[in-house]
Amino acid sequence: MDFKDLVQKRRSIRKFTDEPVSEEQLRTILRAALMAPTGHSQRGWHFVVIDDKEKLTALSQCREAGSDFLREAAVAIAVCYDASATDVWVEDASIAAITMQYQITDLGLGSCWCQVRLRSNAAGVSASQTIRQLLGLPDHIEVECVLGIGHPAIERKLQDEDKLNWDCVTR
Numbered sequence: 001m002d003f004k005d006l007v008q009k010r011r012s013i014r015k016f017t018d019e020p021v022s023e024e025q026l027r028t029i030l031r032a033a034l035m036a037p038t039g040h041s042q043r044g045w046h047f048v049v050i051d052d053k054e055k056l057t058a059l060s061q062c063r064e065a066g067s068d069f070l071r072e073a074a075v076a077i078a079v080c081y082d083a084s085a086t087d088v089w090v091e092d093a094s095i096a097a098i099t100m101q102y103q104i105t106d107l108g109l110g111s112c113w114c115q116v117r118l119r120s121n122a123a124g125v126s127a128s129q130t131i132r133q134l135l136g137l138p139d140h141i142e143v144e145c146v147l148g149i150g151h152p153a154i155e156r157k158l159q160d161e162d163k164l165n166w167d168c169v170t171r
Helices: 003-009 023-034 053-059 089-106 127-135
Strands: 045-050 075-082 110-115 141-150
Touching (some): 003 089, 089 110
Antiparallel strands (some): 075 141
């Protein structure tokens, strides 16, 4: 698939089948993340793979709303970063996450980004703190997002090129 087509095909998938993600697929996804560019080649990221159903259920409650889909995922990857390593950790973690999402789509799988940074659960505890506790991560590790991954239980239409807002582009 051409990258142009891959970009058009990548959509957020929040409904997954029960089929597992293979170890080979998972390794390919993580390989893509580890090759993502970073500011000054810092590579201070940390990726935590979660496939335990109890932990996926707990992750699905890390935010007040918008994280329920993690419960249905075959696997999730917490995209974390040593915030003391660089001042551009948010950007570096985000680039790694979207790089994984394109790889996931290329493999025929689905994914959805669950924003963690600057979000809280129903009790008002930061989602990042909740996830650090759940996964046993030290305080200097920040969680940017969690990607829910699995085999799509729904089919999404391609992004509609006719709806692109070219008015936001200046030349």
